[in-house]
Amino acid sequence: MQGSDKSQVVLLEEISKKLKKKSQLVECLVDCLSISTDSAYRRISGKTALTLEEAVILSNKFDLSIDNLIEYNGGTIAFERRSTLKSENDIAIHLKEMAEMMKIQIATGTQPAIYTTKDIPVFYQLYFPEMAAFKVYSWHRALNSSQDLKDPFEPDKYISNYKNLFADIKQLYTKLPAVEIWSEIAILGFIRQLQYYYDSGLMGSKETALLLCSQHQQIFDLIKEQARMGCKLDPDNFAQKHRYQLRIILQ
Numbered sequence: 001m002q003g004s005d006k007s008q009v010v011l012l013e014e015i016s017k018k019l020k021k022k023s024q025l026v027e028c029l030v031d032c033l034s035i036s037t038d039s040a041y042r043r044i045s046g047k048t049a050l051t052l053e054e055a056v057i058l059s060n061k062f063d064l065s066i067d068n069l070i071e072y073n074g075g076t077i078a079f080e081r082r083s084t085l086k087s088e089n090d091i092a093i094h095l096k097e098m099a100e101m102m103k104i105q106i107a108t109g110t111q112p113a114i115y116t117t118k119d120i121p122v123f124y125q126l127y128f129p130e131m132a133a134f135k136v137y138s139w140h141r142a143l144n145s146s147q148d149l150k151d152p153f154e155p156d157k158y159i160s161n162y163k164n165l166f167a168d169i170k171q172l173y174t175k176l177p178a179v180e181i182w183s184e185i186a187i188l189g190f191i192r193q194l195q196y197y198y199d200s201g202l203m204g205s206k207e208t209a210l211l212l213c214s215q216h217q218q219i220f221d222l223i224k225e226q227a228r229m230g231c232k233l234d235p236d237n238f239a240q241k242h243r244y245q246l247r248i249i250l251q
Contacts (some may be wrong), residue, residue, distance in 0.1 A: 008043070008050050011058065013065055017060050032061055056096055091139055095165045098123075102172040112177035112243055119189045120219060121180060123173040127222075128215040130208070132166045133158035137238055138193065141202075152204040154196065174234035177243035 016025050029040035033054050042048035058064070078235075105113050115121055126132040133155040159166075194212055197203045226233050227246040
């Protein structure tokens with residue numbers, strides 16, 4: 001976790017307090033993070049920064065809140081994620097990291113988040129359970145070509161596994177002031193992906209494909225209204241309004 005050496009020190013100190021002996025910290029890091037003893041000492045000394053994934057693992061293990069451990073000064077907080085998504089567990093961790101980063105950004109209360117994309121921002125796809133499930137399904141297929149992932153898309157499977165994370169990210173993003181910089185090809189990316197899965201017989205049913213098309217249109221209706229009003233809109237809480245700006249890059 002980069003951006004604040006003091007944050008790493010505070011986090012490890014809080015963990016030490018929860019251990020019976022301070023000498024157990026090294027063993028704790030080795031076991032929780034699956035790293036060597038030398039790597040654990042380097043993190044304790046500050047020579048090696050904790051990645052956000054490691055910080056999330058430790059904070060969950062010891063019931064600590066990352067955002068409460070960071071001293072905000074109105075500047076930029078940067079995070080490093082070294083590993084790539086390789087499994088279902090990695091996807092869950094990735095979604096948790098999204099939530100943690102948004103919590104930190106919201107807590108600073110200073111600058112809006114700047115999000116640049118050539119696709120529909122993933123946050124909006126998580127607003128709709130079926131579209132969120134399709135996003136995770138497509139991630140799975142991109143990461144793994146095993147036989148079980150050749151099965152057709154079944155929304156309920158992914159909704160049941162990830163519904164709490166989907167809901168958390170939706171609520172956090174509606175509260176986060178943002179400047180979104182979209183490419184004009186963002187609309188086409190999802191349509192082409194949907195067409196591929198439908199033509200290849202992986203969509204499951206025509207009704208599912210039509211539902212995703214409807215949700216895709218609802219996202220753009222929401223974006224258009226947010227751009228018009230200059231603020232975020234939460235379909236579940238119209239009283240909450242946070243700064244929003246949309247920019248389109250023509251290519």
